[in-house]
Amino acid sequence: MNGDEGLLLDLGSISGGAIPEMFACELEQVLKNIHDPNVPAEAVRELHVVVKIKPDADRHRLAISSHVTKKLPPRRAASGQAFTGERGGHVVAVTYDPRQSDLFRDDREAGVTPLPTPAKEATHV
Numbered sequence: 001m002n003g004d005e006g007l008l009l010d011l012g013s014i015s016g017g018a019i020p021e022m023f024a025c026e027l028e029q030v031l032k033n034i035h036d037p038n039v040p041a042e043a044v045r046e047l048h049v050v051v052k053i054k055p056d057a058d059r060h061r062l063a064i065s066s067h068v069t070k071k072l073p074p075r076r077a078a079s080g081q082a083f084t085g086e087r088g089g090h091v092v093a094v095t096y097d098p099r100q101s102d103l104f105r106d107d108r109e110a111g112v113t114p115l116p117t118p119a120k121e122a123t124h125v
Contacts, residue, residue, distance in 0.1 A: 011049075045070065049068050
């Protein structure tokens with residue numbers, strides 16, 4: 001080959017330049033993850049570029065596949081609470097404690113009645 005018959009293979013020419021494009025897409029996701037306040041700021045992010053080259057039996061033609069993947073730290077777990085009560089004969093869960101409703105709102109407006117607290121079993125000594 002004298003060099004005029006085709007482009008020399010490099011990272012930018014594999015699969016018509018797909019690797020830099022895939023890298024840019026994954027890098028954008030990494031940068032979004034870095035700026036997500038629900039992800040630990042100092043956690044490590046990774047980008048992996050994989051190029052697989054498989055020659056044919058006569059070693060002249062190459063099948064090339066490539067992909068770019070990312071490894072991101074997960075978002076922090078969210079936590080909250082709910083309280084159970086009764087509305088219209090059905091047990092429901094609500095975001096406020098219906099036992100405290102007298103302090104903050106009229107429980108009749110919310111329509112939720114606190115469930116009775118289970119009685120403790122008596123112990124005989």
